[in-house]
Amino acid sequence: MNTRLKQGKAPMNAIDRRRFLTISAAAVGVAGAGALLGRNATSQALYRWEGVALGTSASITLAHPEAERIVARARAEIARLEGVFSLYRADSALSRLNAAGKLEQPPFELLECLSLCGTVNAATGGLFDPSVQPVWRLYADSYDLGRVPDTAALAAAQALVGWGGVRMDAARISFAEPGMALTLNGVAQGFIADRVATLLASEGLSDILVDTGEMRALGGHPHGGAWPISLDVEGQVLPNAVPLRNLALASSAPRGTTFDDARTQGHILNPATGTPSAQPWRLVSVTAPQAALADALSSAFCLMSREEIAAALTAFPSARLVYLG
Amino acid sequence: MPLVRIVRGFALGVFLAVSSVLFALPAAAQAEVPQLPQFTANFPASxxxxxxxxxxxMLEDIPVMPLLRAGEIIGYAFLNSDIVSSIGYSSRPIDILAAISPDAVLMGASMRRQSEPLLQSGSRALDARELVQGYTGRDLKPEAVPGGSGIDRPYISGISTSVRVIEDSLVRAGLKVAFTLGLGGLEMPARPEGTYDRVNPDVAAPETWQELLDAGLLQQLTLTVGTVNAAFAAPDQPPAAAEFPLKRAPDELVIDLYATVISVPGMTSRMLREIEQIDLATMVEEGGSAIMIGARGPYSWRGTAYRYDGQYDRIELIQGDKTIRFNSRDQMSIYRIHVEGAPILDEIGLLAIPAFAEFDPTKPWRLQLLVQRNMGAIDRAYLTYGLDFALPSNFIIPAEMTVAQYEAAQERAAKVAMRDSVWAARTPEIAGLAAMLAVLTAAFFFQTYLTRSARLTFWFRIAYLSTTLVFLGWYSNAQLSIVNLMALLSSLRTGFEWDTFTMEPMTFILWFSVAAALIFWGRGAYCGWLCPFGALQELTNRLAKLLHIPQWTLPWGLNERLWAVKYIIFLGLFGVTLTSLDTAIRYAEVEPFRTAITLKFMRAWPFTLYLLVLLFIGLFVERFYCRYLCPLGAALAIPARIRMFDWIKRYRECGNPCQICSNECMVQSIHPTGEINPNECLSCLHCQVQYQSKTVCPVVIKQVKRRDKIATGVHAVSAAIERTQFTNHPHAVKVAE
Incomplete structure (x- = not known):
């Protein structure tokens, strides 16, 4: 019996809006590409799947005789990875880790992803920190009830934040303190895009754009040239702002989603202070060879000044800040 | 009559369209989009x-909504038509909202929508509602075994089809919900064979190691120092990882790993010795599988952690959305692979996959190998490498059908079973109808002999009509109705299914014979002989005549114009059907059949009054309803002209000037000019009796006289007969005499 209640729109689904902005901008590029693909030398009809990955709309577009089978595999992979990373599914590896404070035999993907988180955490001076989840949870729950988070509770939650408290090896992941929890919402979307891209590449495919909320281009545009990706800066569309070829793009809009109705408390929290970002950025876009890395960096950069970002980027020579403003 | 001609052209076109669609069989089963939310929105849970x-x-796997009390799930609500086909006699679904308890007992059921022709009237609709509510408390667990509980189906005379569809769809939908949700300890039956790909156990694998690799029966993953060092230096890896490189030559081996599904019989016998095969068979449970992993090189796929907790933490198998991990308890080591050209491998393990993991050896899978690098005392960096395996297609016996096809076949089988039981239950009636049809066919074929005797024809007809009324009508409820045609028309839009129409045997056989009769004789065979209401009218009119109630013959002009009315009624119903079958079925109450035949006058007074008025008029104007109002008669009359034979014999003198038959025709279907209107003729054979009558028909009388005269040898008259044959005119004969 594997019946689940339909996922309601959980308060933690706050990431949605930010994702939506990028996707709606990208959709133009993908749709255009689709038209070109259809007209291209290949007579293969275009196949486009649109669905959901980690609570966000996702899509895969490709032209292939066995497109349906390939997409079915990709969807199974997405479903499997949701079973690792999703905070909305109580049976996911991450949820079980958060609930129990430890996880035996962690999935390899969780190890890999946390390993990446450690890297970005070190390079950003701790500003990228998945262990901020207890504070995030407190914000979400409080504003859900229409309250400002209680100062004492905030201090207690803040005390649980700290990447150093996360211990892992191939046999076990565990937390130093009970009550600690992780969120991978700032990186998992990109991670899934990478895994789907790897899967499609193993099928011998190229010239595909995987969009799971963050984008990973496999090859370039089927018609030649790079994938033209548009950016959406709080409603203002910058058409074809980023050319993408064998590259990943991730964007974060700190105030795209807010905890409160007044739209002042942005959803990206500073793990050092436990408060929403004090930086003025409306959109931060980063390219990197891997979508997971771009995703993590774009999340962290929301909390950093231009100079700090430049400094952090020296650790990642292949990553590039493509929009900040 | 331009109107009638237009009508005919139009409806004939429709008729042809209908018959052409009859042979294309698009089967529209359950609605694509679940209707449950709409129905629950208008019907409170309480x-x-x-x-x-x-x-x-609503649940994701099956259109079912939990029923809550104070937030606790106490049962599950579903709509029968969302889950199984519940197409009733009307060709439209009977929609029943029902609830099932966690113990697979129906907690409630409510008829929400139905278009069944025979369930529309007040008391019947109420009966049906009560019938559905009566399912509350019905335990579905006994139904899960083949043959079901054997509970007697509630039977309401005349609406057995609808009742059976209600029973069948409610029980089957409830069972499907119970199976899917595991209610009452019921479990989904094992997936039927033939709906999934299977491993072909009879295919042998090639003999050498290289051939196995080439065939894809072995997959290889080779990692060198160079590849791994490069990967750990990638930007998403911890910077420290690059500081601890493997300090060996870049082309040196880290691991060279091979994998296959060893439980595939062809591979088992190729790769393993007999004793190992026996061990493998012991280790792999029924429905389970086993893979083989063999590797050389300094990096162990087993790792070291398994020595403490048994878990292999460096490998995992991924198939679809499933991840399978392995335990050292469920593995066996072998030391050598006895295949020509096999490399010497350091670690060879056969790893069992239990049945509950639902691993499918015919589907592609991926073995993931975790490569970790220690950076200092506790920090580690991780990389995952994948090896993709897909069993070559010659090892796979493909599924014969999809699950959807299998379910469709099951659905069909359920319908056939239901139909068979209905037909079996009505065998005596079917036999009776068959006998009636045989008798009628014989009567028509040998009408010349039958109609020689006016008395015989009269009493045959009275007897036959009485049988039609009592046996076909009141006993078997086999009264055709315009509603049948409207349901057919409606089903052409929503998806025609034979099963729906073969469900009610008497109606089906009657319609079939009507179709045949239309080709041979026209509408008369049904309207004149087999229609119970027609029989009722004619028999009551006979009684009226017996009582010397005066009969009114309509002036020809009025008669001819009133004919058009039934076509207008038919067209009106036809048009309404296009917009709404439900409304059309209400308007079809213009037919008094249901009141007179199915419900035997037991009905609300307006309906009964309407019927009595029609019968009353029928006492004075024979077959008044048939001739001027009956939309079914109109529908049958329209194709009447396609009949292939003209059985009704006429003389040239008929109508010119002889009007005897024309005046005696009970339905005034003979034009004053002598020809018979096939749209109106009820094939009562009266005019055929006259045709042979030596006492009535002037032509016959004359011929008889002529014959007599020839016999007496009167020569003068023979010349007159010559002339008579030439003009063939009764008056001419008189002149000659």
Whole structure:
């Protein structure tokens, strides 16, 4: 019996809006590409799947005789990875880790992803920190009830934040303190895009754009040239702002989603202070060879000044800040 | 009559369209989009089950909404037509909202929508509602075994089809919900063979190691120092990882790993010795599988952690959305692979996959190898490498059908079973109808002999009509109706299915014979002989004549114009059917059949009054309803001209000037000019009796006289007969005499 209640729109689904902005901008590029693909030398009809990955709309577009089978595999992979990373599914590896404070035999993907988180955490001076989840949870729950988070509770939650408290090896992941929890919402979307891209590449495919909320281009545009990706800066569309070829793009809009109705408390929290970002950025876009890395960096950069970002980027020579403003 | 001609052209076109679609069989089963939310929106949970106070959100796997009481799930609501086909006699689904308890007992059921022709009237609709509510408390667990509980189906005379569809769809939908949700300890039956790909056990694998690799029966993953060092230096890896490189030559081996599904019989016998094969068979449980992993090189796929907890933490198998991990308890090591050209491998393990992991050896899978690098005392960096395996297609016996096809076949089988049981239950009636049809066919074929005797024809007809009324009508409820045609028309839009129409045997056989009769004789065979209401009218009119109630013959002009009325009624119903079958079925109450035949006058007074008025008029104007109002008669009359034979014999003198038959025709279907209107003729054979009558028909009388005269040898008259034959005119004969 594997019946689940339909996922309601959980308060933690706050990431949605930010994702939506990028996707709606990208959709133009993908749709255009689709038209070109259809007209291209290949007579293969275009196949486009649109669905959901980690609570966000996702899509895969490709032209292939066995497109349906390939997409079915990709969807199974997405479903499997949701079973690792999703905070909305109580049976996911991450949820079980958060609930129990430890996880035996962690999935390899969780190890890999946390390993990446450690890297970005070190390079950003701790500003990228998945262990901020207890504070995030407190914000979400409080504003859900229409309250400002209680100062004492905030201090207690803040005390649980700290990447150093996360211990892992191939046999076990565990937390130093009970009550600690992780969120991978700032990186998992990109991670899934990478895994789907790897899967499609193993099928011998190229010239595909995987969009799971963050984008990973496999090859370039089927018609030649790079994938033209548009950016959406709080409603203002910058058409074809980023050319993408064998590259990943991730964007974060700190105030795209807010905890409160007044739209002042942005959803990206500073793990050092436990408060929403004090930086003025409306959109931060980063390219990197891997979508997971771009995703993590774009999340962290929301909390950093231009100079700090430049400094952090020296650790990642292949990553590039493509929009900040 | 331009109107009638236009009508005919139009409806004939429709008729042809209907018959052409009859042979294309698009089967539209259950609705694509679940209707449950719409129905629950208009029906509070507490009305369905008094203890419930709300519906929960719809489940993902099956259109079912939990029934909640104070937030606790106390049962599950479903709509029968969402889950199984519940197409009734009307060709439209019977929609029943029902609830099932966690113990697979129906907690409530409510008829929400039905278009069944025979369930529309007040008391019948109420009966049906009560019938459906009566399912509350029905335990579905006994139904899960083949043959079901054997509970006697409630039987309401005349609406057995609808009742059976209600029973069948409710029980089967409830069972499907119970199976899917595991209610009452019921479990989904094992997936039927033929709906999934299977491993072909008879295919042998090639003999050498290289051939196995080439065939894809072995997959290889080779990692060198160079590849791994490069990967750990990638930007998403911890910077420290690059500081601890493997300090060996870049082309040196880290691991060279091979994998296959060893439990595939062809591979088992190729790769393993007999004793190992026996061990493998012991280790792999029924429905389970086993893979083989063999590797050389300094990096162990087993790792070291398994020595403490048994878990292999460096490998995992991924198939679809499933991840399978392995334990050292469920593995066996072998030391050598006895295949020509096999490399010497350091670690060879056969790893069992239990049945519950639902691993499918015919589907592609991926073995993931975790490569970790220690950076200092506790920090580690991780990389995952994948090896993709897909069993070559010659090892796979493909599925014969999809699950959807299998389910469609099951659905069909259920319908056939239901139909067979209905037909079996009505065998005596079917036999009776068959006998009646045989007798009628014989009577028509040998009408010349039958109609020689006016008395015989009269009493045959009275007897036959009485049988039609009592046996076909009141006993078997086999009264055709315009509603049948409207249901057919409606089904052409929503998806025609033979099963729906073969469900009611008497109606089906009658319609079939009507179709045949239309080709041979026209509408008369049905209207004149087999229509119970027609028989009722004619028999009551006979009684009226017996009582010397005066008969009114309509002036020809009026008669001819009134004919058009039934076509207008038919067209009107036809048009309404296009917009709404439900409305059309209400308007079809213009037919008094249901009141007179199916319900035997037991009906609300307006309906009974309408019927009595029609019968009353029928006492004075024979077959008044048939001739001027009957939309079914109109529908049958329209194709009447396609009949292939003209059985009714006429003389040239008929109508010119002889009007005897024309005046005696009970339905005034003979034009004053002598020809018979096939749209109106009821094939009563009266004019055929006259045709042979030596006492009535002037032509016959004359011929008889002529014959007599020839016999007496009167020569003068023979010349007159010559002339008579030439002009063939009764008056001419008189002149000659």
């Amino acid at each position: 009305s369905l089950v008094p203890e419930a106070d709300a519906y929960g959100p």
